[in-house]
Amino acid sequence: NAGVMQNPRHLVRRRGQEARLRCSPMKGHSHVYWYRQLPEEGLKFMVYLQKENIIDESGMPKERFSAEFPKEGPSILRIQQVVRGDSAAYFCASSSGVNTEAFFGQGTRLTVV
Amino acid sequence: QKEVEQDPGPLSVPEGAIVSLNCTYSNSAFQYFMWYRQYSRKGPELLMYTYSSGNKEDGRFTAQVDKSSKYISLFIRDSQPSDSATYLCAMSENTDKLIFGTGTRLQVFP
Numbered sequence: 001n002a003g004v005m006q007n008p009r010h011l012v013r014r015r016g017q018e019a020r021l022r023c024s025p026m027k028g029h030s031h032v033y034w035y036r037q038l039p040e041e042g043l044k045f046m047v048y049l050q051k052e053n054i055i056d057e058s059g060m061p062k063e064r065f066s067a068e069f070p071k072e073g074p075s076i077l078r079i080q081q082v083v084r085g086d087s088a089a090y091f092c093a094s095s096s097g098v099n100t101e102a103f104f105g106q107g108t109r110l111t112v113v
Numbered sequence: 114q115k116e117v118e119q120d121p122g123p124l125s126v127p128e129g130a131i132v133s134l135n136c137t138y139s140n141s142a143f144q145y146f147m148w149y150r151q152y153s154r155k156g157p158e159l160l161m162y163t164y165s166s167g168n169k170e171d172g173r174f175t176a177q178v179d180k181s182s183k184y185i186s187l188f189i190r191d192s193q194p195s196d197s198a199t200y201l202c203a204m205s206e207n208t209d210k211l212i213f214g215t216g217t218r219l220q221v222f223p
Contacts, residue, residue, distance in 0.1 A: 042213035056210055091156055099207055104156040
């Protein structure tokens with residue numbers, strides 16, 4: 001059973017471009033969470049999704065950031081018009097339901113140049 | 114004041130030592146408590162998952178939760194160089210949204 005799969009592992013974008021980060025949850029998991037980790041900081045919650053629904057997006061910046069988890073395919077975190085401050089490691093986690101353990105992927109390291 | 118406070122370390126111990134890692138928190142509604150281990154440039158790996166107060170043991174790891182003091186601990190017995198990593202505490206009201214500490218960097222030297 002593969003774990004949570006994220007791709008790409010590393011992504012370089014120029015300022016103003018779009019970044020698309022993908023997350024395939026563990027088999028049997030229908031709950032997906034996105035977190036951001038800045039250097040020397042802990043992980044910060046961004047958004048919680050179930051299939052085709054955004055459950056909690058209280059940690060998402062109001063502009064440029066969006067997330068989806070379609071019926072088929074991976075969850076996507078999209079960052080439009082990236083800026084240098086978006087450079088960070090973005091982690092996806094998945095769980096099988098409410099109040100169960102969340103397992104993390106290896107992350108996507110976004111660098112904006 | 115942060116919701117979750119964790120000493121960033123680094124904590125340096127000799128091989129075989131008992132390691133104590135701690136977090137304090139301010140939100141009394143937290144019910145779920147987790148410890149994750151994160152190696153450099155890797156994703157967090159779940160070590161311990163605890164609901165409410167009490168102790169939980171798994172191999173060389175013991176997690177303790179004291180909700181009355183808003184204090185959680187992770188003990189590592191017989192520490193090994195391979196335990197060298199950053200340890201993150203995390204907690205939540207219902208696990209839908211985890212609140213993480215900043216992590217404690219642990220170094221176990223031979």
